[in-house]
Amino acid sequence: MTRPLRVIFAGTPDFAAASLDALLSSEHQVVAVYTQPDRPAGRGRKLTPSPVKARALEHGLPVYQPASLKDADAQAELAAIDADIMVVVAYGLLLPQAVLDIPPMGCLNIHASLLPRWRGAAPIQRAIEAGDSQSGVTIMQMDAGLDTGAMLLERRLPLDASITGGDLHDRLAALGGEAIVTALDALAGPGLTATPQPQDGVTYAAKLSKAEGEVDFTAPAAALAAKVRAFNPWPVAWTRLAGEPLRLWLAEPGQTQADDPDAAPGTLLPAAADALRVACGANGKEVLRVTRAQLPGGKPLAARDLLNARGERFATGTQLGGNNQETSS
Structure with a gap:
């Protein structure tokens, strides 16, 4: 590694918190955390911070919770952080092109599938439901499309006939944390080759409903x-x-x-x-x-x-x- 990278981290649920933990244990510096605004939860509907926000506050990290990143003021605030790169994991907000262009090294996404299979909202569950023999995580250079960016790194995981959505969620969360640290280490040193996603094999993981x-x-x-x-x-x-x-x-x-x-x-x-x-x-x-x-x-x-x-x-x-x-x- 030539030098540690200054990283903005954007994520919201437990799945993302695992990647934040991995980055905090690495040599890279998380300089800011973006997460969804607090939401009502529980019987009392009390405003509750996301798992990522809770983890960030435990480590004394500055937390930003804009309702949108389309606003020019929000974009200027992000640019002022002066990070090298932005890591996005299940954040839940659209990143417009203006935001994707702010970090000098761009924005990376940790996606819980072997792209281009299972782009979209529920790749973990759809892989099991479809009877796939394997799943994994892909580190992707983000572009304006829905999970369409070039692939930088991939980690595979075989699926057996007993794995549940919860099991796979936890395994891929841990695998994603390992993969993003490996990717940042490489980008801070020799670099990584970006591979465009093939057009064959594209599938979409529609959002789940009750x-x-x-x-x-x-x-x-x-x-x-x-x-x-x-x-x-x-x-x-x-x-x-x-x-x-x-x-x-x-x-x-x-x-x-x-x-x-x-x-x-x-x-x-x-x-x-x-x-x-x-x-x-x-x-x-x-x-x-x-x-x-x-x-x-x-x-x-x-x-x-x-x-x-x-x-x-x-x-x-x-x-x-x-x-x-x-x-x-």
């Missing part, structure tokens, strides 16, 4: 299990049991058994000791094993515990789904 969590049991068991894992811990996959929401936290494809009755998709089959078994697939000929679920007003429980405590609610032949709207939070 309504999207509703399970369609006509889908194949493997797709349903992937969705359940992808949406854990948010927004959580769900269905309806006797008109009430049943949240599905963990599931896996299962095997049919000789005593399974012919059943429509969404029908509860004879339960296993450790799982609810649900007929699924286009003709109800596949099986989804739900190993962790949550009834209204309760907490997520292993299926074994649910069956022991409330087994009467999961009788063979009970149909999941219906027309009522989910109401749980």
Whole structure:
């Protein structure tokens, strides 16, 4: 490394806080932190700082929380910080071209996918939902497009059939922190080669919604299990049991058994000791094993515990789904 870089850090959630931690442990100097304005949270709707702001204040860093960076005064304030480079991770505000042009070394983004696959808002969950065999992080030189900038560095992570959205979030957060320090070290010394993103393989990771969590049991068991894992811990996959929401936290494809009755998709089959078994697939000929679920007003429980405590609610032949709207939070 020729010299440590002066870094402006912009980010908001826990995922970004992991990268801030990594930069604070590096030789580079974080000279300012940008994060979203405080938001109401909790039952009392008290204004609450973002995880990045909380971490910045712990380290005595100056914090900026503009509502927008399109304002000329906000841009002048950022320019006055006189940083070499800006690192952006899940910040949540658009950076106009005028801001991208301020740092002499530009603005870098830590994106939680292997670009150009899964540009957009929810790359972690979409990779699992789609059954991808790998994920990772890409350090990208930002431009005015949506995750379209040239790639500077990539770190890959294999995905197995048990990983959840929460698991992958945490692993990629740590990997992103390691990757951005490596990238800044290189940029402060020999440099990095910027590689334009290929046009082939571009996919978009649409923002998640709670309504999207509703399970369609006509889908194949493997797709349903992937969705359940992808949406854990948010927004959580769900269905309806006797008109009430049943949240599905963990599931896996299962095997049919000789005593399974012919059943429509969404029908509860004879339960296993450790799982609810649900007929699924286009003709109800596949099986989804739900190993962790949550009834209204309760907490997520292993299926074994649910069956022991409330087994009467999961009788063979009970149909999941219906027309009522989910109401749980």
